[in-house]
Amino acid sequence: MTNIDRTLAPDFKAIDNITLLRPERQKLHNGCNVFCFNSGDQELVRIEWIFGNLRFKPAKPMLNMAVNTMLTEGTSTLNAAQIADKIDFYGAFLQVEYGYENSTVTLYSLNKHLHHTLPVILDLLTNSTFPEKELETFKRNQQQKLQVSLQKNDFIARRDFNKAVYGDTIYGLGATLDNYKSLQRDDLVAHYKEMYQPANCTIVIAGKIEPEALALITDTFDKNWVNGPTAADTTQPDIQPATELLYFTEKPDALQSAIRIGTPIINRNHPDFQQLQVLNTVFGGYFGSRLMANIREDKGYTYGIGSGLSSLKQGGAFFIATEVGADVCKAAVTEIEKELNLLKTELIPNEELALVRNYMLGSLLGSLENVFSHADKFKSIYFAGLDYDYYDRYAATVKSVDSAKLLELANKYFHFAQFYKVIVGKY
Structure with missing residues (x-):
């Protein structure tokens, strides 16, 4: 019987390629x-x-x-x-x-x-x-x-x-x-x-x-299924974002305040999108992210905080979402801004970036557990007008993007003063 030294973490194993079923x-x-x-x-x-x-x-x-x-x-x-x-x-x-x-x-x-x-x-x-x-x-x-x-x-x-x-x-x-x-x-x-x-x-x-x-x-x-006389009109109106940036709904008795901060951004059809996914994961895209480390683990302001990228046919958004104690709402917003600015001024350490790479590739691989999940991956690209090379590029991008490029992207897309800020509760 082999004895396992449970004081040692298992070695990372690089994911060389990810093969998806094609329909x-x-x-x-x-x-x-x-x-x-x-x-x-x-x-x-x-x-x-x-x-x-x-x-x-x-x-x-x-x-x-x-x-x-x-x-x-x-x-x-x-x-x-x-x-x-x-x-x-x-x-x-x-x-x-x-x-x-x-x-x-x-x-x-x-x-x-x-x-x-x-x-x-x-x-x-x-x-x-x-x-x-x-x-x-x-x-x-x-x-x-x-x-x-x-x-x-x-x-x-x-x-x-x-x-x-x-x-x-x-x-x-x-x-x-x-x-x-x-x-x-x-x-x-x-x-x-x-x-x-x-x-x-x-x-x-x-x-x-x-x-x-x-x-x-x-x-x-x-x-047994025929088309009607009128073709389906699936076009959609153009998006016109609001000019007002701050939205505060006061609730005097609130114990917690909800915070949602973000901005319109590129969707998955843009060449920067996959690199931006790496940057988002570092910032707030998984449990080991910087937002979680600061605002949950260090400050204790919340049970959970995260950031994400939504990709839609006509556009997309970058957003940060959390609920914090009403008495620390303003402090939490300050810490969010601080973490965002660090991405624009300091290179992400190689060790941190390596962890994020493994997490992202492992998540993709882990999401392909059965034939249904392969079909779901197909739908994501098909309805966005993309092909399977999207996933090939994704794996290559996650493996190759470096800290200098992520710093450049942070300065290109993250401008906190221009973000929409929504607060519900106390501020």
């Missing part, structure tokens, strides 16, 4: 693109129908979210309970998910039951009726959830920050009670008919895909 692609006659990731031993598939959201309308801002969320509330042949019962009976799982840019219907099903479960999905995508009774229930539930959320400082801070950075767009939407009250069934039906059609859909299939199963999927969603 097989076909296009259906109705214009729907289908991508297949065929891998795994279990007779299980995940099928995603992904739709581009329609153009944001400030006068009717909740339509994309409401239509997607209510897809399972009833069709011309099945009510909500019957839909759920049919899916459950065959041990399948169905969910709908709304995002800023896309809305998704996801089915997990055994191959042998697809001939029972796929017709339910086709029914949702072609015959959803948005019953008036269920719509009223949806509106009440959403208003109640919003009222609860508006009591949370971090929720308000995130809304105010997004509104400042992204303006009057789908990215900057902060729903109000009146937005939900004004939802009308006729608007939902019209939105549904324009958006949920094959030319505006990408199907991503992952799992053990038997030839018979693939044929069943493609036949079901080609022969």
Whole structure:
């Protein structure tokens, strides 16, 4: 039996390359693109129908979210309970998910039951009726959830920050009670008919895909699914960030203050983005970051603080988020600025940078645990208009970017005086 000296940390092992599964692609006659990731031993598939959201309308801002969320509330042949019962009976799982840019219907099903479960999905995508009774229930539930959320400082801070950075767009939407009250069934039906059609859909299939199963999927969603007379308008208004930089919502009784600080920034299509990801990780992108070491470990101002880069089709943002004791809010903002300025004036030590490199490459490798995660990586680049060389460049960039380049990037993109600063609580 080998004795292990547990007083010694294991050696780092460099990650030489990261191999991702690539999909097989076909296009259906109705214009729907289908991508297949065929891998795994279990007779299980995940099928995603992904739709581009329609153009944001400030006068009717909740339509994309409401239509997607209510897809399972009833069709011309099945009510909500019957839909759920049919899916459950065959041990399948169905969910709908709304995002800023896309809305998704996801089915997990055994191959042998697809001939029972796929017709339910086709029914949702072609015959959803948005019953008036269920719509009223949806509106009440959403208003109640919003009222609860508006009591949370971090929720308000995130809304105010997004509104400042992204303006009057789908990215900057902060729903109000009146937005939900004004939802009308006729608007939902019209939105549904324009958006949920094959030319505006990408199907991503992952799992053990038997030839018979693939044929069943493609036949079901080609022969029985046709486009409507109006093509889906998925263009979006231009982003117009706010001119005001400081947003303070005072809550005299607050024990904690929510802080959100940041700025509009490049997205993943820009050549600087991957190097900026390394810089962000050093600053606040993981548990060993500088923000955590200073504001949590050293000062004890918070349980957690972090920074991040959001990449969207039309833009992106760099942000810092935390909740701190109300009495130390101003001190925390000062320390955040201090840490940001250090990135602009001092080279990152090689030992610290080596740790971050290993963390980032290890995180990428660790995120590829099954065929579903490989499909998720594909979606990230496909909907951004990128190819697989993005991940090759990512690994190369993480390994090669040096402290001098990161110092240059910090001075190029991080100007604290020009950052939006949102405080909810006491300041």
